[in-house]
Structures are given as C-alpha cells and as structure tokens.
Amino acid sequence: MMEVSLTAGAIGKIMNGEVTTEADMIPVLQVTDLKQIMAQQDPTRERFRMVLSDGTYLHQGMLGTDLNNLVKEGTLQPGSIVRLTRFVGDVIKGRRIVIVPQLEVLKTISDIIGHPVPGGKHNDQRGSDSGIKFNTTEQHGSGVRQVINIEPGRSNAAISPQVGGTGSSVPASTTPSTRAYSNPSSGNGVTRQDYARDPPTSYPHQPQPPPPMYANRGPVARNEVPPKIIPVNALSPYSGRWTIKARVTNKAALKQYSNPRGEGKVFNFDLLDADGGEIRVTCFSAVADQFYDQIVVGNLYLISRGSLRPAQKNFNHLRNDYEIMLDNASTIKQCYEEDAAIPRHQFHFRTIGDIESMENNSIVDVIGIVSSISPTVTITRKNGTATPKRSLQLKDMSGRSVEVTMWGDFCNTEGQRLQSLCDSGVFPVLAVKAGRISEFNGKTVSTIGSSQLFIDPDFVEAEKLKNWFEREGKSVPCISLSREFSGSGKVDVRKTISQIKDEKLGTSEKPDWITVSATILYLKFDNFCYTACPIMNGDRPCSKKVTDNGDGTWRCEKCDKSVDECDYRYILQLQIQDHTDLTWVTAFQEAGEEIMGISAKDLYYVKNEHKDEEKFEDIIRKVAFTKYNFKLKVKEETFSDEQRVKATVVKVDKLNYSADTRTMLGAMDKLRTRDANSLSINPEGSDYNADVVNTGIGSSGTRDPSSVQRRDFGLHAHQSGQSGNHYSGGGATTSCNVCGNSGHVSAKCPGATKPQEQGQYMGGSYRGTTGSYGGGLPRQHVGSY
Amino acid sequence: MDTSSPAAFVNGALLRRYIGQKVRAVIQVIRSDIGSVIGKSTDDQQIVVKGSPNPPLTTYIEVIGIAETENTIRAEVWTNFGDSFDVQNYNELCKLANGEFRHLFI
Numbered sequence: 001m002m003e004v005s006l007t008a009g010a011i012g013k014i015m016n017g018e019v020t021t022e023a024d025m026i027p028v029l030q031v032t033d034l035k036q037i038m039a040q041q042d043p044t045r046e047r048f049r050m051v052l053s054d055g056t057y058l059h060q061g062m063l064g065t066d067l068n069n070l071v072k073e074g075t076l077q078p079g080s081i082v083r084l085t086r087f088v089g090d091v092i093k094g095r096r097i098v099i100v101p102q103l104e105v106l107k108t109i110s111d112i113i114g115h116p117v118p119g120g121k122h123n124d125q126r127g128s129d130s131g132i133k134f135n136t137t138e139q140h141g142s143g144v145r146q147v148i149n150i151e152p153g154r155s156n157a158a159i160s161p162q163v164g165g166t167g168s169s170v171p172a173s174t175t176p177s178t179r180a181y182s183n184p185s186s187g188n189g190v191t192r193q194d195y196a197r198d199p200p201t202s203y204p205h206q207p208q209p210p211p212p213m214y215a216n217r218g219p220v221a222r223n224e225v226p227p228k229i230i231p232v233n234a235l236s237p238y239s240g241r242w243t244i245k246a247r248v249t250n251k252a253a254l255k256q257y258s259n260p261r262g263e264g265k266v267f268n269f270d271l272l273d274a275d276g277g278e279i280r281v282t283c284f285s286a287v288a289d290q291f292y293d294q295i296v297v298g299n300l301y302l303i304s305r306g307s308l309r310p311a312q313k314n315f316n317h318l319r320n321d322y323e324i325m326l327d328n329a330s331t332i333k334q335c336y337e338e339d340a341a342i343p344r345h346q347f348h349f350r351t352i353g354d355i356e357s358m359e360n361n362s363i364v365d366v367i368g369i370v371s372s373i374s375p376t377v378t379i380t381r382k383n384g385t386a387t388p389k390r391s392l393q394l395k396d397m398s399g400r401s402v403e404v405t406m407w408g409d410f411c412n413t414e415g416q417r418l419q420s421l422c423d424s425g426v427f428p429v430l431a432v433k434a435g436r437i438s439e440f441n442g443k444t445v446s447t448i449g450s451s452q453l454f455i456d457p458d459f460v461e462a463e464k465l466k467n468w469f470e471r472e473g474k475s476v477p478c479i480s481l482s483r484e485f486s487g488s489g490k491v492d493v494r495k496t497i498s499q500i501k502d503e504k505l506g507t508s509e510k511p512d513w514i515t516v517s518a519t520i521l522y523l524k525f526d527n528f529c530y531t532a533c534p535i536m537n538g539d540r541p542c543s544k545k546v547t548d549n550g551d552g553t554w555r556c557e558k559c560d561k562s563v564d565e566c567d568y569r570y571i572l573q574l575q576i577q578d579h580t581d582l583t584w585v586t587a588f589q590e591a592g593e594e595i596m597g598i599s600a601k602d603l604y605y606v607k608n609e610h611k612d613e614e615k616f617e618d619i620i621r622k623v624a625f626t627k628y629n630f631k632l633k634v635k636e637e638t639f640s641d642e643q644r645v646k647a648t649v650v651k652v653d654k655l656n657y658s659a660d661t662r663t664m665l666g667a668m669d670k671l672r673t674r675d676a677n678s679l680s681i682n683p684e685g686s687d688y689n690a691d692v693v694n695t696g697i698g699s700s701g702t703r704d705p706s707s708v709q710r711r712d713f714g715l716h717a718h719q720s721g722q723s724g725n726h727y728s729g730g731g732a733t734t735s736c737n738v739c740g741n742s743g744h745v746s747a748k749c750p751g752a753t754k755p756q757e758q759g760q761y762m763g764g765s766y767r768g769t770t771g772s773y774g775g776g777l778p779r780q781h782v783g784s785y
Numbered sequence: 786m787d788t789s790s791p792a793a794f795v796n797g798a799l800l801r802r803y804i805g806q807k808v809r810a811v812i813q814v815i816r817s818d819i820g821s822v823i824g825k826s827t828d829d830q831q832i833v834v835k836g837s838p839n840p841p842l843t844t845y846i847e848v849i850g851i852a853e854t855e856n857t858i859r860a861e862v863w864t865n866f867g868d869s870f871d872v873q874n875y876n877e878l879c880k881l882a883n884g885e886f887r888h889l890f891i
Contacts (some may be wrong), residue, residue, distance in 0.1 A: 658871040665877050 006030055006081070006113055011057035014089045014098060021260075022086050024336065025271035028106065028115055029054050031080045034063075034071060052098060055114035061087075064101035074108070081107040113560060142410075176566065204713065232277030235308055243304035246271035247342045248450055249278070251297050257292045270318060271296050271303070274341040278318040280311065283326045291332055298344060300335040304707075317363040317434045317450060346455070347433055349461060353398030360439050367431040367461050368394035369469045373422050374413040390415040394430060394445075397468050404432060406448045406453070416452040421455070423670050424677035427469060428455055429462040453740060494663070498580035506645045514634060516578055517655065519627040520595070524573040525607075526622055529594075529600040532567040535559045543569055543589075568600040574649075576630060585632060587649035594652045596623055629653040631662075792849050792862040796879040797830025797868060801855035808858060809849040811875050814842055823840055824848075827876040836860040 010027035015020040048063040048071050055601070063071070086102035088350035110322070115195040189325035211490050227646075230243045250270040257264055269284040281303070283291050297302070306326040316323055326332075347365040358364065373392035378384045390411040395401040404414050414430075421428045431454040434444040456462065495514040499505065505512040533556035546554035546566050554566040570592025575584050593599055598606075598619060607616045631651040792809040793799075800808060812824030812832055822834045822842070834848050836859060840878045843865040852861035 658874060661871065661877075665874070724845040 001348070004620055006053070006055045006612075008054060008056070011052065011054040011059045011116075014059060015096060016058070017089070021082060026083060026085060027054065027084045027377040027617075030110065030116075031076065031082060032058060032112055032116065034076070034078050036071075050100075051117035052084075053113070056116055057120045058116045059098055060095065060423060063103075064099065066101065067103065070105060075105050077108060079112060079654055080105055081106075081110050081113075090398055094659050121643055131639075133546060134378050190343045215400075217369055222487050229302070230277045230750070232271060232273045232279045233275060235279065235320075235324070236279075237308040237322065239308060243302055244271070244273060244279075245300065245302050245339070245342070245492070246273040246277075246279075246298050247300050247339075247344060248295055249345050250450070251295055252450070254292050263290075269297075272343060274339065276343075277320070278346060279320045279322065279324055280316045280318055281306065281324040281326060287326050287328060287330070288307055290328075291326065294332055295643050300337075300339055300342060302331075302333045302335060304331050306330045311634040315450065345433065345452075347431065347459075347461075349431075350767045351398040352394065352396045352400040352402045355402055355437055355443055355445065356400065358437050358443075362437050362438055363434050364401075364437055364445065365431070365433045365458070366394065366396075366404075366435060366445060367457075367465065368396035368428065369465055370422060370430050371395045371420055371427060373415070375419070376415060388412065391444075392418060394432075395469075396465060403444045404430070404435065406442055409446050410447050410451070410453055411454055414455060417455055420677070422672045426677075429457065431457050432461065433460065496580040496585050497576070497578045497623060500583060500634055500645065501581070501645070506636045506647075511633050511635035513631065513650070516576070517627070517629050517633050517660065518576040518578040519625055520623060521575050521577050521582060521625070522575040523620055523623055526617075527571050528572050529568045529604055532569040533559055534563060534565065534567040535561060554594060568595070570600045572596070583647060585630065585647040585649050587652070591652045593626070595626075598739045620738075627655055788849060789841045791868060794879045795826075795852070796828040797826035797832060797834070797856070798828055799879055799883050800826070800830075800832070800852050801833050802883070806852060807850065808852045809847060810879075811845055811847045811859065811870065811872075812868075813845055813872070827872045827879065830860045831856060833857045834860050836863070839861040841865075844868040874889055 006029055007025070007027035009028060010019065010025065013025065014027075021346045024171050029052040031050050032053045035049045036046050037049050038047070043474050045066060046068060048068060050063055052059045052061045063076075067076070083104040083106055084098075084100055084102075085104055085495045086598055087098050087100040089096065091097075096754070225417070228243060230239070230245060231240050232244050235242060235244065246330065247274045248269050252268050257266060264285040265288050266282060266284050268280055270278060270280050272278050303324075303326075306324040308322045309325055309597045311318070311321055311323040345369070345431070349365050349367050352366060352368060355366065371393045374390065376388045376390045378386050379389045387407055388411040390406045391403050392406075393401050393413075395403045418430065420427060432445060432447070433452040433454070434448065434450050436448050436451075438446055439664045440446055493512075493514045495516055496517060497516055500514075505514065523563075531554060532548050533544045533546045533547070533554070534540045535556060537559070542556060542559050544556055544558045546563070551563060553562045553564055555562045570587060571586060572587040572592045572595065573584060574587055574736075586618040587595060589600065596603060596619065602628045603616075603619065606612050606619070629652070630649050631646045631653070632643060633650050634647045636645045638644075789805050791872040792807040793803050795803060795808045795810045800810070809830065809860065811827055812822070812831070812834060813827075814822055814824050815825040817830075820837060822836075822838060824832050824834060826832045826847070833856060834850075835853070835857060836848075836850065838846070838860075842863075845868065847862075847864045847866055848858055848860035849862040849864075850858045853859050
C-alpha cells in the first residue's frame with residue numbers, strides 16, 4: 001500500500017511567491033479538479049485547467065499540453081496525487097497560476113485529502129467565491145497587520161476557515177500569524193496578537209494547520225528587509241524581538257499529555273547555530289500542530305519571536321541556561337540555501353578514561369569503537385514494564401573501554417545495525433550524544449530519552465579512532481571500566497570444544513565460563529569418587545578428603561576431627577566430545593549426580609561393597625554417549641612447572657532440543673548475513689535484490705530448487721538472507737522481517753518494531769541519517785517497497 | 786514399504802512439489818476418521834492423510850508415504866511424536882532441506 005502525503009504548506013508558499021519553480025521545491029499535490037478549456041492561441045489543441053491542493057489550499061494550474069494524454073488515458077484525474085517535477089508559478093492576467101509542463105502521477109485514484117479551500121486571491125474568481133472583495137490595509141514595513149472587511153453576508157475573515165463548516169466557500173482568512181515573514185525586528189511597534197486572532201481554544205478542534213500566508217500579495221512579493229540574526233547563546237528572557245538562524249539537530253516525537261489543567265500535546269527540537277550555541281525549542285498544543293510537520297532534522301531555519309524561559313535541566317542537556325517556547329506569534333522560516341558555517345551536530349566528547357572520574361547521572365558525549373555487542377534482552381523493571389536492553393563495549397584511545405547500554409528503541413534500530421556490522425567483522429565507530437553515566441558493575445553509559453546514537457559518523461574524531469584501532473587498538477587490551485558480565489556467569493556463552501584450544505580460553509587472569517553442547521564418550525570409573533568430610537561448615541559440608549585412620553574412622557585435616565562415617569563425593573573424569581574436538585573435564589558432586597543418576601555413595605556401595613559388577617557396568621553404559629549442555633569453568637593451572645588448561649563441570653543441563661535448534665537457526669542466519677555483507681553489497685542495493693528475489697521466487701516460504709543451481713551459491717546465500725528481510729509476511733514464511741532471524745515472525749520478534757516500517761527498515765535506517773531530502777520537504781513518503 | 790527412494794521433508798506448501806513421490810511430514814492431528822486422518826501441517830495448511838493408523842494417536846504424528854495431491858498423503862508408516870512438538874523448528878527444517886541444503890538430503 002503506498003503511503004502518500006501532500007507537501008504541507010506548498011500551496012501557501014507558491015501563493016506568496018516563496019516558491020516559484022521546481023528549483024525551490026518539488027511538491028506533492030492533489031489534483032482536485034480538471035477542466036478542459038479552449039486554448040486561446042491554438043483553438044485546435046485542448047488544454048486542461050486543473051486545481052491543485054496541498055490539503056489545505058487550492059490553486060489554479062494549467063497542465064502542460066505534453067501531459068494531455070495522461071488525462072485522456074485516465075491516469076490523471078480528479079483526486080490524483082501528483083509530484084510537480086517541473087512547474088512555474090506565475091501571474092497571468094492578474095491571476096496566480098501554476099503552469100506544469102512536467103509532473104509525475106503518484107496515485108491515480110484517491111479521495112480528496114483534507115478540506116482544501118481556495119487560497120484567497122487578489123481579484124480572483126473562483127467558483128462560488130465570486131463577489132468577494134478584500135479591502136486591506138497593509139503595513140509593508142513589518143508585513144504584519146491585515147485588516148479585512150468583507151462584504152456583509154460573509155463571515156468575518158477573522159474567523160478561521162472552518163467556521164460554520166461551509167467548506168470551500170469560505171475564503172481563507174488571513175490570520176496574522178505569519179510564517180514567511182520572520183522579521184519582527186523592523187521597528188514596528190504594533191503587537192500582532194490583538195488582531196482577529198482565533199482564540200486558541202478553537203485550534204484543537206480543527207485538525208488542519210492554520211493558514212500560513214497572507215491573502216494579498218499584490219505588489220509586495222516578499223519582505224525585503226533581512227532579519228537581524230543574533231547568536232543563540234545571546235538569547236535571554238530580556239532579548240525582546242529576536243531572530244536566530246540555526247539547524248535542527250534533534251526532533252522529539254509529538255507527545256500527548258494530560259494534566260490537571262487538561263490535555264495537550266507537546267514536542268521539542270534542538271537547535272545549533274554557527275557559533276556552536278545550542279538551545280531547545282518547545283511547542284505546545286496548537287503551536288505544536290503548527291510547526292511539527294515543518295521541522296525536519298538537519299534543515300536550517302530562521303526562527304523568531306518566542307519566549308525564553310529557564311531550561312529544565314532534567315530533560316534538557318544542552319549547554320544553555322534557557323530554552324525557547326514558541327507561541328502563536330512565532331515564526332519559522334526554512335532556509336533553503338545551505339550554510340556550511342552551521343554544523344549538523346555538536347558534540348563535547350569526553351574520553352572513556354574521563355568517564356571513570358565523572359559523577360553518576362551526569363550527561364556526557366562519547367565516541368569510540370564498538371568492540372563487541374550482545375543481543376537484546378528484555379528486562380522487567382520493578383514496576384512491571386518490560387523494556388528491551390542491549391549492551392556493547394566501547395573502546396577508545398585512552399586505553400579504556402566501557403559498557404554502553406541501549407534501552408528501548410535504540411536496541412532495535414541502531415542496536416540491530418551495530419549487531420549486523422559487528423557480525424560481519426567490522427568494528428564500527430559509535431558516537432553517543434547525551435548518554436548518562438551510571439554505576440552498575442563499574443561505570444556504564446546508558447541511553448536516555450534525549451540521547452542520540454551515530455554510527456560511523458563523518459567526524460574527524462571518528463577518522464582518528466578508526467586509524468588508531470587499525471594500528472594498535474585491536475590488539476591492545478583495554479581496561480574495562482565496567483565489570484565483565486561473564487563473571488557472574490549469567491550469560492550463556494556458547495562455544496565449541498575446539499575453541500577452548502583455539503581461543504586459549506582460561507589462560508587469562510580470570511577463568512572463562514562457557515557452555516558446550518557435547519556427548520560423554522568415556523568415563524573413568526576407577527576413582528569416580530572420594531571419601532569426603534561430612535562436617536558442616538556453615539551450610540556446606542567441608543568436603544575435604546578424609547584419610548582412613550585404619551580403625552573405621554576417618555580424619556579430616558581441615559576440621560581437625562575424626563568421623564565415623566564419611567561422605568562419598570563424585571570426582572568424575574569424563575571425556576566429552578562435540579563435532580569439533582574432544583576434551584577431558586572433571587565433574588564434582590552435583591554435576592556428577594546429575595550425570596550418573598545415582599548418588600556417589602550408592603554407586604560406591606554397588607561397586608565395592610556389593611561387588612555387583614554387572615550393575616555397575618550397566619550404570620556406566622547408560623551414561624556413555626549421553627549428550628548434555630555442559631557449563632564449564634575453564635582455567636589454566638600450574639602443575640609442577642607445567643601449565644595445563646583444566647575444565648570443571650559446573651552445571652549439567654539436559655539438552656532442550658527446541659531451544660538449541662532455534663539458537664542454531666539464528667546462528668545460521670547470522671552466518672548468512674555475514675557472508676552477504678562480505679560480498680560488499682550495499683544496503684541500498686538490497687532493495688534491488690529483493691525485487692529480483694521476489695520475481696524469481698513467487699510463492700511462499702521456499703526457494704525454487706532450480707534457481708539454486710542456476711545462481712552462484714554465494715549470491716544465493718545473500719538473497720536468502722536478504723529476502724528474509726523483505727518478505728512482507730506473505731504465505732507461510734516464518735522468517736522475521738524485523739531482525740532477519742527465522743524461527744519467529746515479526747510480531748513475536750524479540751527486537752520488534754512497528755510492522756509497517758519493515759519494508760523500509762533497511763533502507764530507512766541508513767537514509768535517515770542524512771537529514772533532509774532534496775528541497776527539504778517536511779514529510780514525503782512516496783511509495784514503499 | 787518401498788525404501789528405495791528417500792522421503793522428502795515437507796510442510797503444506799512443499800507437498801505440491803512432490804506429488805507422486807515419497808514424502809514425510811509431521812502433522813498435528815485435528816480429526817481422525819475411518820481410513821483417514823485430517824491434520825494440520827507445520828505451516829498451518831490442512832492435510833488429509835489416508836490410511837489406517839494404529840490407535841492410539843498422539844497429538845503430533847509423523848507420516849511417511851506417497852503424496853497423492855497437494856494436500857493428501859497416502860501414508861504407509863505412522864509414528865507417534867507425542868503431544869508436544871516444536872512446529873516452528875520443523876518448519877524451518879523443511880524449508881532448509883528443500884532449499885539451501887537440498888544437496889544434503891536428497
């Protein structure tokens with residue numbers, strides 16, 4: 001299903017002359033009416049007149065004759081959504097017309113979007129509006145005030161267009177809130193608010209954005225006086241009328257709230273200007289509606305007339321004592337020309353080494369190389385809500401590493417991306433803006449609501465880090481500020497037995513805790529247990545080996561006592577094997593009992609007291625070739641000048657085939673993505689390949705076997721990995737569209753995001769970092785994959 | 786039973802590829818009549834299995850037989866797989882065994 005939205009405010013801008021050709025903007029509009037007229041110059045050719053709408057306002061247009069066939073074929077009809085790829089807004093015989101020599105039909109059939117009304121025009125005749133005269137007095141210097149008297153019989157223009165629900169027959173009023181004119185500073189003392197402003201309470205009832213533009217253009221096309229721009233850092237509550245020019249570095253989502261005073265919505269965005277000054281801007285309710293769509297991260301805007309208030313340091317971590325609150329009088333005007341002086345983002349990076357000495361709960365920006373990342377886990381908070389959490393290790397040149405924890409959406413968006421990058425062997429650079437330092441197993445950095453993560457950013461620091469990493473960082477061990485979580489043994493680190501030798505596990509200071517899935521090959525049954533001291537030492541038995549006194553008693557050196565009856569505890573030497581290698585491990589009491597299925601004492605009796613060889617052998621035989629998940633503690637120990645890596649079985653778990661299979665399927669997928677990435681296919685290309693896959697395969701869930709032989713195996717591996725991402729849940733596929741893993745569907749995905757965004761997920765997350773599209777349109781979904 | 790050709794792992798969608806050939810599938814039993822059993826394949830398609838199983842039948846059974854149509858199997862071997870079974874994993878197995886790793890199976 002294509003999601004198309006019209007370019008908000010486009011007609012307004014065309015009407016006031018801000019936008020005249022496609023060089024200014026390429027808008028998406030809706031054709032609400034099409035009429036064939038006789039061309040005056042050439043009576044034989046037909047010309048089509050059309051009415052274009054941006055959801056709010058209507059505008060007259062003429063269709064270029066080259067496009068006539070679109071109308072004749074029916075591709076272009078009333079209701080069609082079009083993108084004006086070439087057009088000129090012009091004044092012909094005193095009327096503003098948009099001439100469109102070239103357009104693209106995005107959607108042929110569509111309901112009329114919004115309730116567009118004719119933008120008020122000078123001497124315009126439009127359908128039912130004939131006879132209205134606008135009587136205005138303007139003050140050009142400030143371009144602020146408009147007095148409108150309309151002939152009796154029509155509602156007062158002060159009222160916004162929706163009043164009475166008369167729809168398009170009501171002329172667009174000229175609410176004085178001007179946005180195009182951002183310069184209140186030209187000495188006009190008139191306050192604007194007084195004039196015929198709608199009481200703010202009427203706004204929430206009307207879903208449409210308030211009319212932005214003046215009705216009358218006439219001779220004044222644009223206010224020529226350039227606004228006086230002041231630096232952001234100079235703003236204060238005493239600033240009077242000010243204008244700033246800055247770039248949006250962050251935009252928060254529109255949030256609804258409800259407090260004792262009523263309900264409302266709010267959103268905020270952060271600005272950065274050429275001097276490096278930063279400030280947050282907040283908009284409530286009506287104002288939020290007004291500006292929300294206009295603000296795009298990365299775009300430059302001229303903003304004026306807002307109120308300054310002290311910054312809320314709890315939420316606002318920018319370096320400014322104030323924050324801006326916009327109101328109805330505020331204006332935001334987009335600057336289409338780039339200003340290289342204004343950076344996209346500003347950071348105040350600290351090295352990881354500095355973090356060690358920083359206070360908890362302080363906010364910091366940090367940048368480093370991601371050396372490892374773990375999958376998302378779900379943490380249940382004390383209040384019962386479950387949130388996703390993902391942690392990674394960040395290293396930098398200070399020789400320190402720290403654990404960075406991502407919460408909420410970051411896990412699925414940036415987190416997933418980082419995971420794929422790491423899986424494919426790359427060590428990406430990650431910059432964190434506004435992370436909070438906390439103490440949890442050492443120092444950690446966590447994301448908060450206003451944090452931002454940047455992967456492989458285009459900064460000088462990122463370059464430096466990459467170079468450092470290549471040269472030395474990879475091999476130099478970093479001292480971690482965060483205690484390794486493997487110490488607590490909670491996380492299941494799956495390894496194969498060959499990896500014990502290959503990765504030299506156990507040779508570092510601390511023992512390594514790993515889990516292997518292996519089969520018992522052989523069991524040494526000569527000394528499978530020892531005589532142990534049963535004396536309780538607290539709540540555990542001493543368990544030290546006791547020596548036979550000869551008279552039936554047993555002596556324990558540690559407790560310095562003799563006991564009549566000793567315990568028998570397992571000390572099983574087992575040889576276990578998996579598909580890679582085999583090794584000897586030792587299992588003590590608890591694990592031993594689990595494996596043998598009989599207590600050590602009983603087994604001892606069977607063998608030695610009862611001398612029941614047969615039964616003994618029976619038991620041993622049953623144990624051999626059983627497969628378990630062994631949790632091993634691997635540590636290198638010195639035995640009289642000899643270093644040996646010994647593995648102790650800490651826990652034995654029966655295999656859960658179901659869970660193991662899932663893990664394996666996940667690992668296979670990871671392997672596939674890694675292969676795919678190593679074929680250096682870029683993410684944009686994945687869309688292209690998805691089309692190829694889809695056409696070639698068609699029905700659900702399976703791959704045409706003949707296609708396997710035809711295509712190169714490596715490429716196929718890529719496609720099968722990528723197609724998992726791009727199937728929209730049709731048919732019987734159970735590969736998850738969100739994380740690419742199979743074995744579950746996106747609805748149950750541990751890293752689930754909104755289902756609609758799947759198709760755009762891969763592309764979207766990369767493109768999102770580049771800020772504005774060509775022309776800086778606020779919102780333009782045109783088609784999906 | 787004719788053991789000359791190996792049976793391909795199928796789910797509902799894959800069954801149609803092996804019409805006339807020997808297949809094996811795990812089915813969740815929905816209803817059992819005289820001479821046939823109605824079941825649900827691991828990808829939630831309805832499958833009819835013809836033949837007479839030995840009672841009792843557990844919830845999940847594996848049938849090996851010839852695929853008659855795209856949703857019928859004439860079973861020769863019936864095996865009880867118990868009452869709990871990980872359907873998703875089996876489904877993945879079917880997909881892999883007929884796709885990427887076909888060469889390992891047939």
